[in-house]
Amino acid sequence: MGKRNLISVTDMKDEWHDLVDLAIKLKAERGHHNDPLKGKTLAMMFEKPSTRTRTSFDIAITELGGHALYLDVTKMQMGHGETVEDTARVLSRFAHGIMYRAFDYKMMDKLGEWASIPVISGLDNLEHPCQALADIVTIKEKFGEVKGKKVVYLGDGNNVCNSLLYACAIMGIDMIACCPATRMPNAEIMLAAAKIAESNGSKILASHEPLEACKNADVLYTDTWISMGDTTSEAEAIKLFQMYQINDELLSIANPDCIVMHCLPAHRGQEITNSVIEGKHSVVFDQAENRLHAQKAVLYTLLKD
Ligand code: CP
Ligand code: NVA
Numbered sequence: 069m070g071k072r073n074l075i076s077v078t079d080m081k082d083e084w085h086d087l088v089d090l091a092i093k094l095k096a097e098r099g100h101h102n103d104p105l106k107g108k109t110l111a112m113m114f115e116k117p118s119t120r121t122r123t124s125f126d127i128a129i130t131e132l133g134g135h136a137l138y139l140d141v142t143k144m145q146m147g148h149g150e151t152v153e154d155t156a157r158v159l160s161r162f163a164h165g166i167m168y169r170a171f172d173y174k175m176m177d178k179l180g181e182w183a184s185i186p187v188i189s190g191l192d193n194l195e196h197p198c199q200a201l202a203d204i205v206t207i208k209e210k211f212g213e214v215k216g217k218k219v220v221y222l223g224d225g226n227n228v229c230n231s232l233l234y235a236c237a238i239m240g241i242d243m244i245a246c247c248p249a250t251r252m253p254n255a256e257i258m259l260a261a262a263k264i265a266e267s268n269g270s271k272i273l274a275s276h277e278p279l280e281a282c283k284n285a286d287v288l289y290t291d292t293w294i295s296m297g298d299t300t301s302e303a304e305a306i307k308l309f310q311m312y313q314i315n316d317e318l319l320s321i322a323n324p325d326c327i328v329m330h331c332l333p334a335h336r337g338q339e340i341t342n343s344v345i346e347g348k349h350s351v352v353f354d355q356a357e358n359r360l361h362a363q364k365a366v367l368y369t370l371l372k373d
Contacts, residue, residue, distance in 0.1 A: 071183075071184060071370075073186055073189075074186070074187075074189060074197050075173075075180050075187060075189045075192075076195050077195065077197045077200055077238070078234055081264070084201075084235065086369075087362070087365045088201065088204050088239075091202075091205045091358065091361040091364065095205075098131070101131060102133075103132065104372055105164075105368065105371055107133075108132075108134035108164040108371050110129045110134060110167055111137050111162070111165070112126070112137060112168075112169075113141050113169070114140055115142075115171050116171065116296045116297070118190065120332060120356055120359050121190040121359070124359040125190065125367075127360060128361075128363035129367055132367060132368060134367075152175055155179070156178070156179050156181075156187075157183070159185070160184040160185045163185060164185055164186075165187075165188060165370060166179065168192075170189075170192040170193075171192070172192065173194040186371065193227060193297060194227055195234075196331070197234075198366060202356075202358040202361070204236075204239055205362055206354055207286075207287060209358070210327050210354075215239065215241070216241075216242070218241070218244070218285050218286050219232070219241055219242065219244070220244045220288055221244070221246065221247075221291075222278055222290045223251075223339050224291065224292070226298075228291045228331050230253050232289065233245065233272055234257065236265070237265035238264055243270075243272050244281045245272075245275070246282075247274075248276060248308050251308065251309075278312055279318070282318050284323055286322075286327070288326060289328075290312070290329075290340055291339065292339060293309045293335070293339055305338070306338070313340065314340045314341070315341045319349060328344055328347070328351065330345065330350075332356055334352070
Protein backbone atom coordinates (compact mmCIF):
# COMPACT_ATOMS: atom_id res chain seq x y z
CA MET A 69 0.00 0.00 0.00
CA GLY A 70 1.26 3.52 -0.79
CA LYS A 71 1.72 6.25 1.76
CA ARG A 72 -1.36 7.60 3.52
CA ASN A 73 -2.17 11.02 4.99
CA LEU A 74 -4.31 12.07 7.95
CA ILE A 75 -5.56 15.48 6.84
CA SER A 76 -9.25 14.85 7.38
CA VAL A 77 -10.73 12.36 9.85
CA THR A 78 -12.25 10.70 6.78
CA ASP A 79 -8.76 9.81 5.47
CA MET A 80 -8.62 7.12 8.16
CA LYS A 81 -12.33 6.50 8.51
CA ASP A 82 -12.04 2.74 8.08
CA GLU A 83 -9.28 2.45 10.69
CA TRP A 84 -10.72 4.95 13.16
CA HIS A 85 -11.95 2.32 15.65
CA ASP A 86 -8.53 0.60 15.49
CA LEU A 87 -6.73 3.90 16.08
CA VAL A 88 -8.87 4.55 19.18
CA ASP A 89 -8.16 1.08 20.56
CA LEU A 90 -4.46 1.31 19.73
CA ALA A 91 -4.20 4.67 21.56
CA ILE A 92 -5.79 3.09 24.65
CA LYS A 93 -3.42 0.11 24.42
CA LEU A 94 -0.34 2.33 23.98
CA LYS A 95 -1.47 4.41 26.97
CA ALA A 96 -1.50 1.27 29.12
CA GLU A 97 1.90 0.21 27.74
CA ARG A 98 3.62 3.58 28.21
CA GLY A 99 7.33 3.10 28.84
CA HIS A 100 7.36 -0.38 27.23
CA HIS A 101 7.07 0.28 23.51
CA ASN A 102 10.41 -1.27 22.34
CA ASP A 103 11.23 1.45 19.79
CA PRO A 104 8.92 0.48 16.89
CA LEU A 105 9.79 3.75 15.07
CA LYS A 106 13.55 3.57 15.62
CA GLY A 107 15.40 5.69 13.07
CA LYS A 108 12.24 7.51 11.90
CA THR A 109 12.10 11.31 11.79
CA LEU A 110 8.94 13.41 11.89
CA ALA A 111 9.31 16.91 10.40
CA MET A 112 6.85 19.21 12.21
CA MET A 113 5.96 22.41 10.34
CA PHE A 114 4.14 25.11 12.31
CA GLU A 115 2.53 28.26 10.90
CA LYS A 116 0.72 28.96 14.20
CA PRO A 117 1.54 28.61 17.91
CA SER A 118 1.03 25.31 19.75
CA THR A 119 1.58 23.79 23.17
CA ARG A 120 -0.20 20.41 23.07
CA THR A 121 0.24 19.42 19.43
CA ARG A 122 3.93 20.26 19.28
CA THR A 123 4.82 18.68 22.62
CA SER A 124 2.70 15.56 22.27
CA PHE A 125 3.96 14.76 18.76
CA ASP A 126 7.57 15.29 19.80
CA ILE A 127 7.28 13.13 22.92
CA ALA A 128 5.13 10.53 21.12
CA ILE A 129 7.72 9.83 18.41
CA THR A 130 10.58 9.98 20.92
CA GLU A 131 8.87 7.36 23.12
CA LEU A 132 8.36 5.19 20.03
CA GLY A 133 12.10 5.32 19.34
CA GLY A 134 12.08 8.04 16.66
CA HIS A 135 12.91 11.72 16.48
CA ALA A 136 11.01 14.97 15.83
CA LEU A 137 12.21 18.12 14.11
CA TYR A 138 10.47 21.44 14.85
CA LEU A 139 10.21 23.75 11.84
CA ASP A 140 8.83 27.27 12.22
CA VAL A 141 7.41 27.99 8.76
CA THR A 142 8.23 31.72 9.02
CA LYS A 143 11.90 30.66 9.26
CA MET A 144 11.68 28.14 6.39
CA GLN A 145 12.14 29.11 2.74
CA MET A 146 8.42 28.27 2.29
CA GLY A 147 7.70 31.30 4.46
CA HIS A 148 9.79 33.36 2.01
CA GLY A 149 8.42 32.29 -1.34
CA GLU A 150 9.49 28.66 -1.91
CA THR A 151 6.56 26.60 -3.13
CA VAL A 152 4.77 24.02 -1.01
CA GLU A 153 5.28 21.51 -3.85
CA ASP A 154 9.08 21.86 -3.67
CA THR A 155 9.05 21.86 0.15
CA ALA A 156 7.03 18.64 0.15
CA ARG A 157 9.44 16.90 -2.21
CA VAL A 158 12.56 18.03 -0.35
CA LEU A 159 11.26 17.03 3.10
CA SER A 160 10.21 13.67 1.64
CA ARG A 161 13.91 12.97 0.86
CA PHE A 162 14.92 13.60 4.50
CA ALA A 163 12.12 12.59 6.85
CA HIS A 164 9.64 9.70 7.23
CA GLY A 165 6.55 11.78 8.00
CA ILE A 166 5.43 15.41 8.09
CA MET A 167 3.14 16.98 10.67
CA TYR A 168 1.82 20.34 9.51
CA ARG A 169 -0.16 23.06 11.33
CA ALA A 170 -1.44 25.37 8.61
CA PHE A 171 -3.62 28.42 8.20
CA ASP A 172 -5.11 27.24 4.92
CA TYR A 173 -6.41 23.74 4.23
CA LYS A 174 -5.49 24.19 0.56
CA MET A 175 -1.80 24.34 1.53
CA MET A 176 -2.33 21.26 3.69
CA ASP A 177 -3.91 19.39 0.77
CA LYS A 178 -1.10 20.43 -1.57
CA LEU A 179 1.54 19.26 0.89
CA GLY A 180 -0.30 15.97 1.24
CA GLU A 181 -0.48 15.58 -2.52
CA TRP A 182 3.20 16.38 -3.24
CA ALA A 183 4.88 14.63 -0.30
CA SER A 184 5.80 10.99 -0.86
CA ILE A 185 5.70 10.43 2.92
CA PRO A 186 2.61 10.60 5.20
CA VAL A 187 1.31 14.09 6.00
CA ILE A 188 -0.52 14.44 9.32
CA SER A 189 -2.58 17.53 10.04
CA GLY A 190 -1.82 19.31 13.29
CA LEU A 191 -4.82 21.56 12.52
CA ASP A 192 -5.86 23.81 9.67
CA ASN A 193 -8.84 26.12 9.22
CA LEU A 194 -11.10 23.20 8.31
CA GLU A 195 -10.16 20.29 10.60
CA HIS A 196 -8.15 19.09 13.60
CA PRO A 197 -8.25 15.29 13.16
CA CYS A 198 -5.69 14.33 15.84
CA GLN A 199 -7.65 16.35 18.39
CA ALA A 200 -10.80 14.43 17.45
CA LEU A 201 -8.98 11.13 17.92
CA ALA A 202 -7.87 12.13 21.43
CA ASP A 203 -11.44 13.28 22.12
CA ILE A 204 -12.93 9.90 21.20
CA VAL A 205 -10.24 8.10 23.22
CA THR A 206 -11.28 10.23 26.21
CA ILE A 207 -15.01 9.57 25.74
CA LYS A 208 -14.35 5.83 25.42
CA GLU A 209 -12.11 5.84 28.48
CA LYS A 210 -14.79 7.59 30.55
CA PHE A 211 -17.86 5.67 29.39
CA GLY A 212 -16.60 2.33 28.01
CA GLU A 213 -19.26 1.91 25.32
CA VAL A 214 -19.57 5.06 23.21
CA LYS A 215 -22.30 4.04 20.76
CA GLY A 216 -25.51 5.95 21.47
CA LYS A 217 -23.84 8.57 23.70
CA LYS A 218 -24.86 12.17 23.13
CA VAL A 219 -22.26 14.89 22.54
CA VAL A 220 -23.26 18.56 22.44
CA TYR A 221 -20.69 20.96 20.99
CA LEU A 222 -21.36 24.58 21.95
CA GLY A 223 -19.98 27.78 20.41
CA ASP A 224 -18.06 28.33 17.22
CA GLY A 225 -18.58 25.71 14.49
CA ASN A 226 -14.84 25.60 13.79
CA ASN A 227 -12.10 23.11 12.81
CA VAL A 228 -12.38 21.22 16.13
CA CYS A 229 -16.15 20.95 15.72
CA ASN A 230 -15.84 19.77 12.09
CA SER A 231 -13.47 16.93 12.95
CA LEU A 232 -15.52 15.96 16.00
CA LEU A 233 -18.61 15.66 13.77
CA TYR A 234 -16.84 13.11 11.59
CA ALA A 235 -15.36 11.27 14.54
CA CYS A 236 -18.68 10.98 16.39
CA ALA A 237 -20.43 9.86 13.21
CA ILE A 238 -17.88 7.08 12.68
CA MET A 239 -18.29 5.90 16.29
CA GLY A 240 -22.10 5.90 16.19
CA ILE A 241 -22.28 8.78 18.69
CA ASP A 242 -25.13 11.33 18.46
CA MET A 243 -23.81 14.86 18.13
CA ILE A 244 -25.52 18.23 18.17
CA ALA A 245 -23.60 21.23 16.87
CA CYS A 246 -25.17 24.03 18.91
CA CYS A 247 -23.85 27.22 17.37
CA PRO A 248 -25.13 30.64 16.22
CA ALA A 249 -26.71 30.52 12.75
CA THR A 250 -23.80 32.53 11.30
CA ARG A 251 -21.15 30.25 12.84
CA MET A 252 -22.38 26.76 12.06
CA PRO A 253 -19.83 24.06 11.13
CA ASN A 254 -18.86 23.57 7.49
CA ALA A 255 -22.09 22.65 5.64
CA GLU A 256 -20.51 19.93 3.47
CA ILE A 257 -18.92 18.31 6.50
CA MET A 258 -22.24 18.41 8.41
CA LEU A 259 -23.94 16.63 5.51
CA ALA A 260 -21.17 14.08 4.99
CA ALA A 261 -20.99 13.38 8.74
CA ALA A 262 -24.78 12.96 8.92
CA LYS A 263 -24.56 10.30 6.18
CA ILE A 264 -21.80 8.42 7.99
CA ALA A 265 -23.75 8.67 11.25
CA GLU A 266 -26.88 7.28 9.61
CA SER A 267 -24.97 4.19 8.48
CA ASN A 268 -23.79 3.73 12.09
CA GLY A 269 -27.21 4.24 13.66
CA SER A 270 -26.58 7.72 15.09
CA LYS A 271 -27.57 11.31 14.30
CA ILE A 272 -25.78 14.55 13.53
CA LEU A 273 -28.01 17.52 14.31
CA ALA A 274 -27.81 21.31 14.39
CA SER A 275 -29.28 23.60 17.04
CA HIS A 276 -29.19 27.24 18.09
CA GLU A 277 -30.82 26.55 21.49
CA PRO A 278 -28.34 25.47 24.18
CA LEU A 279 -31.01 24.96 26.87
CA GLU A 280 -32.83 22.55 24.57
CA ALA A 281 -29.75 20.85 23.07
CA CYS A 282 -28.05 20.04 26.38
CA LYS A 283 -30.94 17.96 27.77
CA ASN A 284 -29.68 14.40 28.43
CA ALA A 285 -26.21 15.19 27.12
CA ASP A 286 -23.38 12.83 28.07
CA VAL A 287 -20.67 15.21 26.86
CA LEU A 288 -20.61 19.01 26.73
CA TYR A 289 -17.77 20.25 24.51
CA THR A 290 -16.55 23.73 23.70
CA ASP A 291 -13.59 25.53 22.15
CA THR A 292 -12.35 29.10 21.88
CA TRP A 293 -14.76 31.62 20.33
CA ILE A 294 -11.92 33.11 18.26
CA SER A 295 -9.70 30.59 16.49
CA MET A 296 -6.18 31.39 15.34
CA GLY A 297 -6.42 33.47 12.18
CA ASP A 298 -10.05 34.51 12.85
CA THR A 299 -10.44 38.30 12.76
CA THR A 300 -13.63 38.44 14.90
CA SER A 301 -13.13 40.99 17.71
CA GLU A 302 -13.53 39.95 21.33
CA ALA A 303 -16.55 42.28 21.70
CA GLU A 304 -18.24 40.72 18.65
CA ALA A 305 -17.49 37.21 19.88
CA ILE A 306 -18.97 37.86 23.31
CA LYS A 307 -22.16 39.21 21.71
CA LEU A 308 -22.40 36.27 19.33
CA PHE A 309 -21.49 33.39 21.63
CA GLN A 310 -22.37 34.41 25.22
CA MET A 311 -25.51 32.26 25.36
CA TYR A 312 -23.41 29.22 24.31
CA GLN A 313 -21.05 29.47 27.30
CA ILE A 314 -20.69 26.24 29.33
CA ASN A 315 -21.62 27.30 32.85
CA ASP A 316 -23.22 25.67 35.89
CA GLU A 317 -26.74 26.37 34.64
CA LEU A 318 -26.15 24.60 31.32
CA LEU A 319 -24.33 21.75 33.03
CA SER A 320 -27.31 21.18 35.34
CA ILE A 321 -29.47 20.39 32.30
CA ALA A 322 -27.14 17.61 31.09
CA ASN A 323 -27.00 14.04 32.45
CA PRO A 324 -25.73 13.80 36.06
CA ASP A 325 -22.60 11.89 34.93
CA CYS A 326 -21.97 14.22 32.00
CA ILE A 327 -18.34 15.02 31.19
CA VAL A 328 -17.11 18.45 30.08
CA MET A 329 -14.49 18.66 27.35
CA HIS A 330 -12.38 21.44 25.83
CA CYS A 331 -9.47 20.97 23.42
CA LEU A 332 -7.59 23.84 25.14
CA PRO A 333 -6.30 26.53 25.27
CA ALA A 334 -9.34 27.75 27.29
CA HIS A 335 -10.57 31.28 27.93
CA ARG A 336 -12.19 31.13 31.36
CA GLY A 337 -15.18 33.44 31.62
CA GLN A 338 -15.79 33.23 27.86
CA GLU A 339 -16.63 29.83 26.33
CA ILE A 340 -16.42 28.13 29.73
CA THR A 341 -16.63 29.33 33.32
CA ASN A 342 -13.85 28.75 35.81
CA SER A 343 -16.16 26.75 38.07
CA VAL A 344 -17.03 24.30 35.26
CA ILE A 345 -13.52 23.79 33.90
CA GLU A 346 -12.19 23.28 37.43
CA GLY A 347 -15.27 21.29 38.53
CA LYS A 348 -15.81 17.56 38.94
CA HIS A 349 -17.32 17.00 35.48
CA SER A 350 -14.30 18.44 33.67
CA VAL A 351 -11.95 15.94 31.96
CA VAL A 352 -9.91 18.52 30.06
CA PHE A 353 -6.50 17.44 31.36
CA ASP A 354 -7.14 13.73 30.69
CA GLN A 355 -8.22 14.85 27.22
CA ALA A 356 -5.00 16.85 26.80
CA GLU A 357 -2.92 13.87 27.98
CA ASN A 358 -4.70 11.66 25.47
CA ARG A 359 -3.25 13.76 22.66
CA LEU A 360 0.04 11.97 23.40
CA HIS A 361 -1.46 8.48 23.17
CA ALA A 362 -3.54 9.36 20.10
CA GLN A 363 -0.48 10.79 18.30
CA LYS A 364 1.38 7.55 19.07
CA ALA A 365 -1.42 5.50 17.49
CA VAL A 366 -1.35 7.69 14.36
CA LEU A 367 2.45 7.68 14.07
CA TYR A 368 2.66 3.93 14.62
CA THR A 369 -0.03 3.22 12.03
CA LEU A 370 1.33 5.57 9.36
CA LEU A 371 5.11 5.39 9.87
CA LYS A 372 5.83 1.82 10.92
CA ASP A 373 7.44 -0.32 8.16
N1 CP B 1 -5.60 21.56 21.35
C1 CP B 1 -4.49 21.95 20.68
O1 CP B 1 -4.28 21.61 19.52
O2 CP B 1 -3.64 22.71 21.42
P1 CP B 1 -2.32 23.45 20.90
O3 CP B 1 -2.76 24.63 20.07
O4 CP B 1 -1.61 23.87 22.15
O5 CP B 1 -1.52 22.50 20.07
N1 NVA C 1 -10.18 26.21 17.07
C1 NVA C 1 -8.91 26.52 17.66
C2 NVA C 1 -8.24 25.29 18.15
C3 NVA C 1 -6.95 25.51 18.85
C4 NVA C 1 -6.29 24.23 19.27
C5 NVA C 1 -8.03 27.25 16.65
O1 NVA C 1 -8.06 26.87 15.47
O2 NVA C 1 -7.36 28.21 17.03
